[in-house]
Amino acid sequence: MRNRRIDLIRGISILLVLCHHFNIAYRLNDTSLSRAFGWEAVRAVVRNGNYGVTMFFVVSGYLITTNAKRRWSGLGNVDARAFYSLRIARIFPCLLLLLAAVNALAMARIAIFQNHLPAGAPDSLWLVDLASLTFWMNVLIGKHGWTNYSLGVLWSLSVEEVFYLSFPLLCLVLRREAGLLAFWFVLIVIGPIYRFSHQGDEGGYLYAYFACFDAIAIGCCTALVAGRIAWRGRARTALPLLAAAAMTFVYLYWPIRDGKVLGVTAMALGTAVLLVAAHDRPDGLSIRGARVAAVFEWFGRLSYELYLFHLIVLGLLRTIFAPSNVTGDAKLVLLTGYLLASAWLGASIARFYAEPLNRYVRQRLVPRCFSSEDGREERHQRNLAGSNTVE
Template sequence: MSIGRRNARIDVIRGVSILLVLFHHFNIAYRLNDTFLAQVFGWDAVRAVARNGNYGVTMFFVISGYLITSNAGRRWSGLDGINARAFYRLRIARIVPCLVLLLGTVNLLALAGVAIFQNHAPGGTAVSFWLVNLASLTFWMNVLIGMHGWVNYPLGVLWSLSVEEVFYLFFPILCLVLRREARLLIFWAAIIVIGPVYRFTHQGDEGGFLYAYFASFDGIAIGCCTALLAKRITLHGRAATLLQGIVAAAMVVLYLGGPIAETNVLGVTGMALGTAVLLLGASGRAATPAVGVGRVLLGFEWFGRLSYELYLFHLIVLGAMRTLWPPRVVTGDVKLLLLAGFFVLSAALSAGIARLYSEPLNRRIRAWRTAE
């Protein structure tokens, strides 16, 4: 749901987030402990970067809440005037084409006998493809994972889409019922408080503290609140830049400080609030990143533009690589070659899907709307 020019600074944040997720998943498949990276920086340092990719998803949640709320406010001149039918159609236009393509690809590869794309039973209970497909299309894959474990390798990533879309199912209803921004802020503040409490009461249960709705809703709610506050708070100038630098440094310390299994209770809240500060600094600044930042951030921006396609399809690439080069037989710096190939192939696949499939369908579905 973007209107007008994209905000390059937000795409940079999104690009950092998706690359953290990709690096996390690659290290799970091909442990990098015996590579040149581990020799130069130390395995503890490499592992610290790789182990907390779920915090990248937390950042996604905040960005999503921010963009949905700010775009809806601009589109309908305030959240109290939101058109629920149009809102859902716009969500369908962006979400469903890639989701259907992912499901079709995984189902065909599973039927073709490619083992890694078939369902598995990590919890000891077999789950049918009918149930996995249903959970994917009706947005409760996170619940299925909580019950049975990561039952399908590439479709497991849909847990976060389930969280987002259930939140947005109620978004326009809340806006129309509560109407005033002050009431919405109070409601979302309650969701923000519930988040760490829920995670605290589900320690030891990964399906609870990582994937459950109320373990993740607070990140989206923080993004929604940030969008409303951005109309009243501006973070520009040298003092704001210093503040954002301090916040970014604190986020790095939190990210590297310990595994998410140990830090999630307040860690998710901290990463979400830090992302909110960065978004406030990016608010209203749609130009490309500052010249002094250099081409590296422009690369992050490019990855950020493809973040949805990358998130959904990168495990297709990694699954294929694991089939062709089983991790048990890959050692040393060959893993770094595979890492580079993984990033390149994932980017190429996602760019192709975006250009030839998801963006054209997005525009076509939006064009079907009636006058409102």
């Protein structure tokens, strides 16, 4: 049950992250793009990739809450064992493959995949592996900086995993939606306050748990209220367009270090509006934008694999083509190759490794939940079809 509009949001988000990381490695200031549009305009597009992660957080909170509510007929009925098993099946195959690949490349003495503290002293690879598997990579980065080039992206997975660990427990303790909404509202308030109090600390305002939980909480609240919001007529089209325009302004106007307090909140709330517009509308965009949107949707379907493995591709490119030796439009050629290679790698991992293992682990860990879930999905589809017919 994929929602193409949500895949579109994720596709835009992951491409923002990929282009941001490429520009860090190969600064695009001397390319024909910069000459045509101006370096300031190009830099505005590629400098704020962390906002793409903010959008991911909102989508994650929304989907986890929506699927749990549907799967167990209410958040108070969440099966914690099944929930954790489903998360393990989705997350750990790719995570373990990433760790194996980076460790192998590091032991092959490829420098960029080895661990280094900002001062240059090597750090233990075992420590980074432990942080990756026990969900405090963001804490490690906050203390030591980007210790490992390819594994640094796991800071956001650490934030999400703590959310996953707490989600079923919160549902079972608070049970009622009103209590959950109140709890998540507190996190939404804490987020900008925490970022404000850590303005001079990048590890605090970018990577810390409380600097990111508000975006996830906004996604969770959106899942609970989306079905109760009825946009009719022009509002159904106008409000998402206004939200997208506001998000574009925030994204382009300030670097994230200047908009870290309320800019993150604004991007998260804008994403929430887009999710409300996409709620129970799994179809794609109108025919005029369908072809372009389909490309973003394809990237969105692979967003997890792309996010985890794109820095392996970029790290190898940096090893083969030293950034100091690449100038002008050669960077654009490398950017194209990087995006294509990342897409091929992500699609291959998803098709031949992640998806088969996901199905296998789900069936082994929660066979009864898996079969009953299929039945619920079928009934849910029939209910949707019936309601659509009535409307």
